[in-house]
Amino acid sequence: MDQQILNAIFIGSIYALFAVGYTLVFGVLDILNLAHSAVFMLGAAVTYSLTVNHGQPFWIACILGIAVSAVMGLVIEYVCLRPLRRRKAPPIAALISTVGLALIIVAAIEQGQTGTFFSWLWVDGPNSVAFPAGTIPNPTWHVGDLTLEASKVAIIPISIALMLILGYVIRYTQVGRGLRAVAENPRAARLLGLDVDRMIALTLVISSALGGLAGILFGVALGDISPYIGRDNVEVRGLAVIVLGGMGSVPGAVIGGYLLGFIEVLALVVLGSSARGGVAFAALFLMLVLRPQGLFGAQLREKI
Amino acid sequence: MKRLHLVTWLAAAVFVAACGSTGGGGTANTSSYSGKTIKLGAILSITGAGGVYGPQSRDGMNLAVKQINNSGGVNGAQIALTINDDASDKAQSAQVAQKLIQEEQDLALLGPTLSNSAVAVHPLAESLKTPILAVSTTGINIVPNCNAPSTVPCKYVFRDSLGEQTAIPDNIKSYAADSHPTTGVLLVAQDDKFSSDGGTIVQATVGQYNIQLLKTIKFNKAEADLSPYVTQAVQLKPDVIFITSLGNIPSKIMTEARKQGWTGQFLGGNGFNTATVSKAAGDAGKGARSASAWYLGNNFASNSDFVTAYRAEYNKDPDQFAAQGYAAIKILADAAKRANLTFSDLPGDRDKLRAAMETVNIQTPLGPFQFTSQHDVKQTVWVIAMDGSGGFTLVHQINPS
Numbered sequence: 001m002d003q004q005i006l007n008a009i010f011i012g013s014i015y016a017l018f019a020v021g022y023t024l025v026f027g028v029l030d031i032l033n034l035a036h037s038a039v040f041m042l043g044a045a046v047t048y049s050l051t052v053n054h055g056q057p058f059w060i061a062c063i064l065g066i067a068v069s070a071v072m073g074l075v076i077e078y079v080c081l082r083p084l085r086r087r088k089a090p091p092i093a094a095l096i097s098t099v100g101l102a103l104i105i106v107a108a109i110e111q112g113q114t115g116t117f118f119s120w121l122w123v124d125g126p127n128s129v130a131f132p133a134g135t136i137p138n139p140t141w142h143v144g145d146l147t148l149e150a151s152k153v154a155i156i157p158i159s160i161a162l163m164l165i166l167g168y169v170i171r172y173t174q175v176g177r178g179l180r181a182v183a184e185n186p187r188a189a190r191l192l193g194l195d196v197d198r199m200i201a202l203t204l205v206i207s208s209a210l211g212g213l214a215g216i217l218f219g220v221a222l223g224d225i226s227p228y229i230g231r232d233n234v235e236v237r238g239l240a241v242i243v244l245g246g247m248g249s250v251p252g253a254v255i256g257g258y259l260l261g262f263i264e265v266l267a268l269v270v271l272g273s274s275a276r277g278g279v280a281f282a283a284l285f286l287m288l289v290l291r292p293q294g295l296f297g298a299q300l301r302e303k304i
Numbered sequence: 305m306k307r308l309h310l311v312t313w314l315a316a317a318v319f320v321a322a323c324g325s326t327g328g329g330g331t332a333n334t335s336s337y338s339g340k341t342i343k344l345g346a347i348l349s350i351t352g353a354g355g356v357y358g359p360q361s362r363d364g365m366n367l368a369v370k371q372i373n374n375s376g377g378v379n380g381a382q383i384a385l386t387i388n389d390d391a392s393d394k395a396q397s398a399q400v401a402q403k404l405i406q407e408e409q410d411l412a413l414l415g416p417t418l419s420n421s422a423v424a425v426h427p428l429a430e431s432l433k434t435p436i437l438a439v440s441t442t443g444i445n446i447v448p449n450c451n452a453p454s455t456v457p458c459k460y461v462f463r464d465s466l467g468e469q470t471a472i473p474d475n476i477k478s479y480a481a482d483s484h485p486t487t488g489v490l491l492v493a494q495d496d497k498f499s500s501d502g503g504t505i506v507q508a509t510v511g512q513y514n515i516q517l518l519k520t521i522k523f524n525k526a527e528a529d530l531s532p533y534v535t536q537a538v539q540l541k542p543d544v545i546f547i548t549s550l551g552n553i554p555s556k557i558m559t560e561a562r563k564q565g566w567t568g569q570f571l572g573g574n575g576f577n578t579a580t581v582s583k584a585a586g587d588a589g590k591g592a593r594s595a596s597a598w599y600l601g602n603n604f605a606s607n608s609d610f611v612t613a614y615r616a617e618y619n620k621d622p623d624q625f626a627a628q629g630y631a632a633i634k635i636l637a638d639a640a641k642r643a644n645l646t647f648s649d650l651p652g653d654r655d656k657l658r659a660a661m662e663t664v665n666i667q668t669p670l671g672p673f674q675f676t677s678q679h680d681v682k683q684t685v686w687v688i689a690m691d692g693s694g695g696f697t698l699v700h701q702i703n704p705s
Contacts, residue, residue, distance in 0.1 A: 003535045003564070011529040110351050126355030128552035130559075130584060140563055147564045222529060223559055223584075224552060228352075233528035265532045273533060274494060274522040 002146055004265050010152045010221070012261025013159035017214040018234050019241035019253040020163060021207035027248030028183045028203045031094045035076050036211050037230030037238065038102035043069040043212025044219035044229060045109050049122055051135055058136050062216055069212020073204035076101060081204075082197065102231070109227040122227075130223030138220075151221045158217065162210065163254050170250065179203060183248070240284050246294030255295055260284075338380035340647045342411055342640055344633075345386050345404035346439075347425060349417035352392025353496075353525065353551045356580050357625045358417045361439050362387050364629030365414065367610075367617050372633070378640050381647075385633070390416055397421035398428055405434045409650055411640070412436065412657055414632050418550075419443030419498040426450035430458045433651060435658045438463040439632045440625050442471065442574045443501040448678040460658055462679040464632050464670070466597035468498075468573050471685060472505045472548075473512075475595040478687050478700045479571055480513035485543035488515045488571075491533060491557055493549040494522040502548030502573040510546075518542055525553065534560040543568050550575040554592075555584035562588040569593070576690070577624045583694035590692030598627040598670050599686040599698050606667035621695075622669075631668035638666050 018040055025033040047065030050056040056064070080097040112122030141148045170176035181189040182199045190196050218234070219225040241260050245252025260280060267279035287294070346365055348358035369385045372378065388404065390397035397416045404410045405428075412435040416425050419441040427450055429436035438446055442465055448457035479485070488510055492503030503520065510517050518540045523533050530553070537545055538561055545561060547554045547570060554575050561570075569591065575581065576594035585592065600611065600621060610630055614622040622630075639660035645653045665674050671684045687700035 003539075004532055007529065007531045007535060010531075014528070125359070126351040127580060128356075128584070133586060142565060149563055218528075222556070224556060226552070232526040237528065268532050268536065273536070276523070 002144075004269055006146065006148075006152075008261040008265035009156060009258065010261075011264070012258035013155050014214055014218050014221075014257075015234065015237055015241050015260050016163065016254045016257025017159045017210060017217070019238045019245070019257050020166065020250055021210040021214070022238050023242040023245070023248055023250060023253040024166075024203055024207045024210075026242065027250070028179060028200060029081070029094075030248075031081065031091050031098075032239075033076060033081075033098050033204070033207070034095060034235070035072075035080065035098040035102040035105065036207065037235035038105035039069050039072050039076075039208045039211040039230070040215035040218070040234060041109065041227060041230035042072060042105055043215035044225045045122055045215075045227070046212075047216045048129060048131065048219060048225045052129075052132065053123055058131075065216050066209050066212050069215070070205045070209040072105075072212075073206075073208030074201060076208065077201045077204045081200070106227045106231060124226075126227060128224050128226035128229075130225065131220060136220060149221070151217075155217045155221055162213070163250070166206070166210070167250060175202065240281065243294055244284055244287055246296035249294070249296040252294055252296035259295075336647065337378060337645065340381040340645075341384045342378055342381050342637075342645070343384050343386075343408065344636060345388060345408060345410040345413050346629075347388050347390050347397055347400050347404070347413060347415035347417075347421075349392040349421070350387070350389035352390075354392040354417040354421075356551050356578060357440055358389070358392075360578065360623050360625035361415070361417060361629035363618055364614070364622060364626035364631075365439075365633050367614055367626075368630045368633035368637075370617075371613065372637050378637050381640075381645075383633070383637065386410075390421055392418060392421070394421045394424045398424040401425045401428050401436075405429065405432045410434070411645075411650070411653055412636055414439055414629075414636075416441070418496075419446060419501065420496055422446055422450075423497060426458065426461045430460050433460060434654050435460050435462065435661060437632050437636060437661070438465055439628045440465050440574075441498075442466060442468045443498050444469060444504070447680045457678065460654075462661055462675060464635060464673070464681050465628050466574070466595070466681055466683065466685060468502050468505055468548075471595035471597075472502060472573050473509045474685050474702050475571055475573075475593060475687055476506070476509050476513055476515070478595075478702070479544070479569065479593055480515065483543075483569065485515055485569065487518050487540075487542045488544040488546055489518050489537040489540055489542040490520045490546045490548070491537055492520060492522055492547075493525045493553060495524045496550065499525075499549045499575070502575070503546075505573075506546045506548060515544065525549070525551070530556055531560050533557075534564060537561070538564045538566040541566075545570055547572045548575065552581070552584055555581050555586075555589060558585045558592060559588040574624075577688070577696075579621060579623045579694050579696075582690040582696060585690060586694075587692050589690040592690045593687060593699060595702070596624050596686045596688045596696070597681070597683065598624040599688055600696065601698060602669075602671075602686070604667075604671070607669040607671075610669040627669040631670050631673060634666060634668055635661065635664050635673065638664050 022036050043065045046068045047061045050061035051058050080101050084094050109122045110126050112118035113125040114123050138151045178199050182196050186196050241256040242253050245256030263283045264280045268276045348361050350358045369383045373382050388400045414437050417440050422441045445452035447463045449455050450458035450461045490506050493499035521533050572594045577596045643656040643660040674682045676682045682704050685702040688696040689699050691697050
């Protein structure tokens with residue numbers, strides 16, 4: 001059981017980190033950015049490619065992976081969101097345009113094989129790869145019955161620290177106040193002299209950088225980097241987490257992430273493996289019925 | 305509609321008879337092949353979950369086509385093979401098959417890569433009377449009853465890949481004889497036909513060799529983190545962990561189980577049999593055993609020639625899927641050679657090819673190759689173990705009974 005609790009905390013951290021980025025954009029824009037899962041994958045893919053195929057040190061590759069993800073946030077804003085906002089398109093249009101971008105990013109990576117146009121970006125096509133042993137120091141300790149693996153253990157403090165920093169920025173800094181103002185009422189924020197477009201771009205950069213980092217941590221700890229990790233492994237769960245926590249609420253996404261991790265593992269241990277997915281989503285459904293606004297939907301009247 | 309079919313068939317029959325009478329009897333009329341094209345269409349999973357296997361099948365097929373065409377073709381006819389990606393998606397796989405059969409008018413099809421897609425594609429080929437040769441599908445009910453639960457054998461469906469119903473029991477039997485394990489845990493992906501079929505076969509087999517199955521742990525392919533499942537398996541301290549799954553999942557399970565300190569034996573199915581998986585598992589996979597249709601180190605001529613040519617062409621080692629893809633083209637070429645094709649009557653030619661496939665008897669990289677009366681493969685089974693560095697070593701050779 002102890003090992004299972006550890007498993008739950010670990011995967012919960014990844015869900016939380018991913019969902020925080022997701023919910024941040026929703027909080028500010030009232031739009032679901034479905035390209036977030038592709039950015040998650042891109043962060044991992046770029047870091048892997050720079051380390052393994054281009055011989056860069058892991059830490060530099062990590063920083064560049066996060067930077068590329070952040071830039072992708074700007075692409076989402078300038079290509080998918082801003083033109084539609086200018087034309088006053090309904091939120092569903094933005095949803096579809098982000099889905100489109102996600103498909104393009106996944107397809108670009110998928111096409112990356114030796115000898116193709118995208119080989120500078122990725123050479124393993126649709127295959128799943130892992131960092132070769134020795135690329136990243138990853139000692140494993142055995143404490144009693146527990147197996148502690150450095151890469152997994154490290155995820156927990158990294159995630160918590162980042163989420164605390166983000167919480168601090170949103171609550172106590174000038175930028176955070178700006179973000180909250182835009183989230184509350186973009187028109188009023190503009191009248192008060194805030195550059196709303198800049199705030200939205202910033203939101204996407206922060207959100208995408210967090211998404212890319214979550215992808216890198218996922219890839220390192222689970223040894224699974226492929227064009228499909230975002231779409232298959234975290235996209236729907238991320239969505240579930242932000243609903244669970246309350247749409248647009250950052251603390252809600254954090255708690256929701258850990259909660260989903262625990263529900264999944266608990267369902268496996270108590271009810272058996274074939275019930276796991278069903279139980280997790282049944283719990284979610286129950287939450288929606290009993291508390292449609294999510295865990296933090298009502299207490300926090302302000303968004304983000 | 306029925307009447308139309310009847311008329312078509314009558315016309316075809318008359319045409320075939322006419323050709324037969326001018327062609328001069330049973331042996332292939334080789335002069336009529338010269339300058340013609342034999343159109344084949346392969347449906348492979350180049351992308352998606354099956355993308356671990358499809359590209360190797362493609363490379364094996366392309367190599368065989370190149371060799372045959374460069375050495376004069378099939379009685380002078382050139383093979384034109386198209387490779388079509390089904391993205392590991394069942395619906396797309398069926399759409400591609402429909403297009404190849406009806407619009408492209410291919411003589412025969414190969415594939416699809418995954419058993420999951422074969423369930424949609426094979427009945428379609430059967431109903432459109434087009435020979436289809438499965439090159440990597442190993443699930444239950446691929447041949448002969450492609451229309452399961454109907455037990456009417458499918459006439460147009462063949463398979464050159466070793467079925468899990470042969471491979472998994474052979475593997476368990478040989479390991480039981482070597483090491484006498486008493487307990488096991490099964491980890492099975494439940495949302496995929498290939499994997500769940502494999503699980504069913506393991507469950508049905510272990511009892512015969514006095515292995516007690518302590519638990520069957522089911523998971524879904526798109527699970528983010530398999531650690532909780534592996535933890536559950538490892539805590540039962542079994543002698544053997546059976547893994548029936550595909551893609552990168554077996555290697556992820558092995559890596560995680562070794563990290564959690566488990567030192568027992570991994571046994572698996574066809575999902576183990578590619579260098580990609582062995583490489584991804586690395587040291588964690590060392591010794592993991594599976595029964596394979598093919599072994600790289602076999603030095604009989606039809607294999608060593610293939611391996612040499614493949615290395616020269618692609619600058620890497622082939623795997624089982626490449627060998628099966630290569631063998632499939634050789635099988636179809638041999639059948640086409642003997643089928644006395646007309647190149648003007650497609651339904652008739654498809655039927656002739658089908659009949660000729662039943663009597664194939666050639667040397668392939670898989671060993672001497674024939675089809676059983678049920679259109680399944682009849683070949684030697686090679687029990688192999690991962691070597692910890694991306695390759696395999698041969699453990700046992702089991703000859704066909």
